Amino acid sequence: xxxxxxxxxxxxxxxxxxxxxxxxxxxxxxxxxxxxxxxxxxxxxxxxxxxxxxxxxxxxxxxxxxxxxxxxxxxxxxxxxxxxxxxxxxxxxxxxxxxxxxxxxxxxxxxxxxxxxxxxxxxxxxxxxxxxxxxxxxxxxxxxxxxxxxxxxxxxxxxxxxxxxxxxxxxxxxxxxxxxxxxxxxxxxxxxxxxxxxxxxxxxxxxxxxxxxxxxxxxxxxxxxxxxxxxxxxxxxxxxxxxxxxxxxxxxxxxxxxxxxxxxxxxxxxxxxxxxxxxxxxxxxxxxxxxxxx
Amino acid sequence: xxxxxxxxxxxxxxxxxxxxxxxxxxxxxxxxxxxxxxxxxxxxxxxxxxxxxxxxxxxxxxxxxxxxxxxxxxxxxxxxxxxxxxxxxxxxxxxxxxxxxxxxxxxxxxxxxxxxxxxxxxxxxxxxxxxxxxxxxxxxxxxxxxxxxxxxxxxxxxxxxxxxxxxxxxxxxxxxxxxxxxxxxxxxxxxxxxxxxxxxxxxxxxxxxxxxxxxxxxxxxxxx
Numbered sequence: 260x261x262x263x264x265x266x267x268x269x270x271x272x273x274x275x276x277x278x279x280x281x282x283x284x285x286x287x288x289x290x291x292x293x294x295x296x297x298x299x300x301x302x303x304x305x306x307x308x309x310x311x312x313x314x315x316x317x318x319x320x321x322x323x324x325x326x327x328x329x330x331x332x333x334x335x336x337x338x339x340x341x342x343x344x345x346x347x348x349x350x351x352x353x354x355x356x357x358x359x360x361x362x363x364x365x366x367x368x369x370x371x372x373x374x375x376x377x378x379x380x381x382x383x384x385x386x387x388x389x390x391x392x393x394x395x396x397x398x399x400x401x402x403x404x405x406x407x408x409x410x411x412x413x414x415x416x417x418x419x420x421x422x423x424x425x426x427x428x429x430x431x432x433x434x435x436x437x438x439x440x441x442x443x444x445x446x447x448x449x450x451x452x453x454x455x456x457x458x459x460x461x462x463x464x465x466x467x468x469x470x471x472x473x474x475x476x477x478x479x480x481x482x483x484x485x486x487x488x489x490x491x492x493x494x495x496x497x498x499x500x501x502x503x504x505x506x507x508x509x510x511x512x513x514x515x516x517x518x519x520x521x522x523x524x525x526x527x528x529x530x531x532x533x534x535x536x537x538x539x540x541x542x543x544x545x546x547x548x549x550x551x552x553x
Numbered sequence: 554x555x556x557x558x559x560x561x562x563x564x565x566x567x568x569x570x571x572x573x574x575x576x577x578x579x580x581x582x583x584x585x586x587x588x589x590x591x592x593x594x595x596x597x598x599x600x601x602x603x604x605x606x607x608x609x610x611x612x613x614x615x616x617x618x619x620x621x622x623x624x625x626x627x628x629x630x631x632x633x634x635x636x637x638x639x640x641x642x643x644x645x646x647x648x649x650x651x652x653x654x655x656x657x658x659x660x661x662x663x664x665x666x667x668x669x670x671x672x673x674x675x676x677x678x679x680x681x682x683x684x685x686x687x688x689x690x691x692x693x694x695x696x697x698x699x700x701x702x703x704x705x706x707x708x709x710x711x712x713x714x715x716x717x718x719x720x721x722x723x724x725x726x727x728x729x730x731x732x733x734x735x736x737x738x739x740x741x742x743x744x745x746x747x748x749x750x751x752x753x754x755x756x757x758x759x760x761x762x763x764x765x766x767x768x769x770x771x772x773x774x775x776x777x
Contacts, residue, residue, distance in 0.1 A: 264668075268665075275653050275654070276653070460649070460651070461651055463649070464649050464650075464651060464662070465662070465666065466635070466638075467609075467611075467638065467643055467649065468638065468639075468662055468663040468666050468710065468714075469635045469636065469637075469638035469639035469663070469666050469667065469714075470635060470666040471632070471635045471666075472632070472635075474635075474666060552631065
């Protein structure tokens with residue numbers, strides 16, 4: 260059977276069983292839609308955790324006796340670290356100025372206080388590309404051991420919470436995602452099974468007149484391929500439209516500004532479509548197996 | 554594969570049982586000549602349909618050898634079965650037509666399966682539909698036809714690819730006397746053109762005045 264005959268038969272079948280085909284495609288679409296929305300939620304949570312972490316940064320306080328001529332070499336050492344995006348040196352005078360600015364009308368309390376009483380420090384912004392909560396903790400520990408450093412301050416408590424939270428979210432998401440995937444697979448394969456069963460008389464008659472398994476199965480597999488492709492594309496299209504809508508909403512809303520919603524990465528999108536196609540094709544092949552025996 | 558000169562169907566010591574106490578055939582030996590028209594009869598449930606199903610490989614015998622048109626059935630793999638079926642036309646009591654396809658498409662299905670060109674297939678279907686008197690109804694759907702007409706469509710589908718053997722399983726079971734006579738005439742015509750026919754029926758009136766061979770199935774054996 261040539262590809263042209265196969266496609267002609269598949270499209271003729273599609274026309275003849277249009278309602279069943281539409282229903283199956285809708286079931287595929289709805290199942291994938293639920294899974295895709297969940298995937299979108301997962302990536303946005305992950306994105307949010309990553310962003311939040313990078314904004315925490317590190318403050319490195321130097322010891323009082325650190326000679327001023329060591330500052331440039333410490334600066335160089337810090338900027339040389341792969342995790343570091345930006346380093347800002349805050350001298351004791353600058354720190355004092357910040358404190359005065361912070362106290363505003365109450366700055367009189369600092370009258371007579373030596374501007375050198377605050378230690379000099381470095382403020383570090385973490386490189387977003389290499390950000391990992393575990394790595395920040397490790398980095399802070401390493402810097403703390405330098406002889407010129409008196410203390411490394413960072414949102415230790417926040418990072419710990421964030422770390423636990425992101426781990427929890429990842430676990431919940433992976434478990435729920437697997438369950439959703441199984442549910443989608445179950446619903447899709449059973450819907451396909453029902454549509455194949457509804458056409459079992461047709462399959463039997465084809466066997467009767469001497470059709471080979473390939474002749475019988477071919478159009479069904481082409482239909483399954485199209486159902487998987489159209490169903491998942493439609494679902495992802497809806498998710499994308501929702502994402503664009505939320506983006507517009509985000510721009511208008513004061514509360515959500517800066518949250519920066521992201522879409523499912525393209526390779527995950529391609530994987531969802533490919534899995535959907537595979538699920539439909541394998542589901543159809545398995546459902547047909549019993550009709551292709553003698 | 555062996556080639557037998559005159560026998561088109563040959564059964565040697567064929568047994569068929571579904572369970573130890575449900576034995577359908579117990580050692581059947583039978584030969585049917587090329588071009589022969591035989592009636593296969595016996596009470597309901599005796600195994601007439603099972604015999605036909607075994608001949609077109611919808612079931613396998615428990616033991617014994619069967620030759621159909623020179624092919625030993627036990628040597629056939631499942632993948633080879635469709636090619637044997639193309640040599641056999643099967644007609645059922647309940648017609649087994651596709652209700653969502655037109656009469657033309659139902660008949661053309663047998664030719665589509667063997668990959669015959671569209672034009673050639675069209676010609677062949679028209680010819681066969683003319684033969685069964687249904688040219689005017691080729692664009693109708695099966696459920697719009699009478700029982701007799703539906704059976705004629707089933708016959709057309711069974712013979713359109715010119716099989717050497719026709720297996721008819723109670724083809725007149727659902728028809729009145731007049732439609733039964735029409736079907737019998739069609740079968741005679743097909744036989745006259747050289748097809749070997751096995752006609753399974755429990756209706757003795759169909760063969761009471763016939764010169765044809767009548768095979769009676771009883772207690773797992775064939776009695777002539």
